[in-house]
Amino acid sequence: MTFQRSAAVKGFRKFLITGLGTGYLPLVPGTFGSVGMCAVFVLVAWASGGSMMWVTIALAVAVVVWSVVCVALGSFAESAFGRRDPAQCTADEWAGQAVALLAVPLGSAPADAWLACGVSLAVFRTLDTLKPPPVRRLEKLPSGWGILSDDLAAGLGANVVCQIVLRLGLAW
Numbered sequence: 790m791t792f793q794r795s796a797a798v799k800g801f802r803k804f805l806i807t808g809l810g811t812g813y814l815p816l817v818p819g820t821f822g823s824v825g826m827c828a829v830f831v832l833v834a835w836a837s838g839g840s841m842m843w844v845t846i847a848l849a850v851a852v853v854v855w856s857v858v859c860v861a862l863g864s865f866a867e868s869a870f871g872r873r874d875p876a877q878c879t880a881d882e883w884a885g886q887a888v889a890l891l892a893v894p895l896g897s898a899p900a901d902a903w904l905a906c907g908v909s910l911a912v913f914r915t916l917d918t919l920k921p922p923p924v925r926r927l928e929k930l931p932s933g934w935g936i937l938s939d940d941l942a943a944g945l946g947a948n949v950v951c952q953i954v955l956r957l958g959l960a961w
Contacts, residue, residue, distance in 0.1 A: 799869075805858050806866045808879035820914055822879030826851065826886035827906040834902040839895050848887045855884035856937055863933020874928060874936045881940040882917070888944030889913040893951050908954055913947035921946075 807813055808822040829851065830844065837843035858880045866878040874881075889909040895901050916924065917940055924946070927938040 802862055802865055803869060806862045806869075806878050806880050808855075808883045811882075812875075812877035812879040818876050818879050819882045819917065820910075822882030823886040823910055823914055825879075826883045826890070827910055830887075830890050830906060831902050834895055835899070839897070839899075839902070841892070841895060844895065845892055848891050851887040852884050852891070852941075855880050855887065856941070859884060859937035860933035863936045866936065867932060878936055881937045884937060885917060885940030885944035885947075886910070886913055888941055889947035889951060891948055893948070894955050896955075904958075905951065905955055909947055909951045912950045912954075913944055916943040916946045 804810060807818075808825060811821040811825050812818045814821040830848065833844050833847040859878075862880070863878075866875055867873055869875075870877050886909070889912065890905065893905045893909060895905065920928070920939060920943070924939050924942045927942055928935050930938055
């Protein structure tokens with residue numbers, strides 16, 4: 790019974806740290822994790838009728854939840870996958886993409902949520918991949934903090950770019 794429980798707990802931890810399994814998808818697991826968060830964003834925007842308040846609350850909750858998962862399970866992820874900041878660990882991308890989408894303008898057309906997703910996804914994945922200073926330095930923090938913090942910083946940078954681009958673009 791203990792072995793079954795232990796295996797189930799380990800499996801559940803892997804499910805969480807891999808961003809609901811997106812970390813197991815081939816080639817670009819980080820992008821799949823970000824796309825998962827974009828899907829949540831579009832779903833909440835649609836279900837709330839484009840209410841900025843509900844979308845922002847949902848994204849803030851997502852940042853907290855995925856950040857806790859990363860920090861709490863960071864050492865487990867590194868041990869389970871045998872390396873520092875393993876590619877399979879995409880909970881950090883979920884958190885970073887949520888930061889990139891926080892309070893971005895939704896506009897009045899339903900397609901505006903898709904536009905916001907596209908812009909934020911492109912900018913976030915670029916910043917997360919290139920890791921401009923000081924983002925790369927944050928990876929050196931211990932275990933879960935190192936896994937998470939570079940993505941939060943990339944998400945913050947992406948959010949600033951998205952605020953400018955989308956506010957100028959939607960004003961037209």
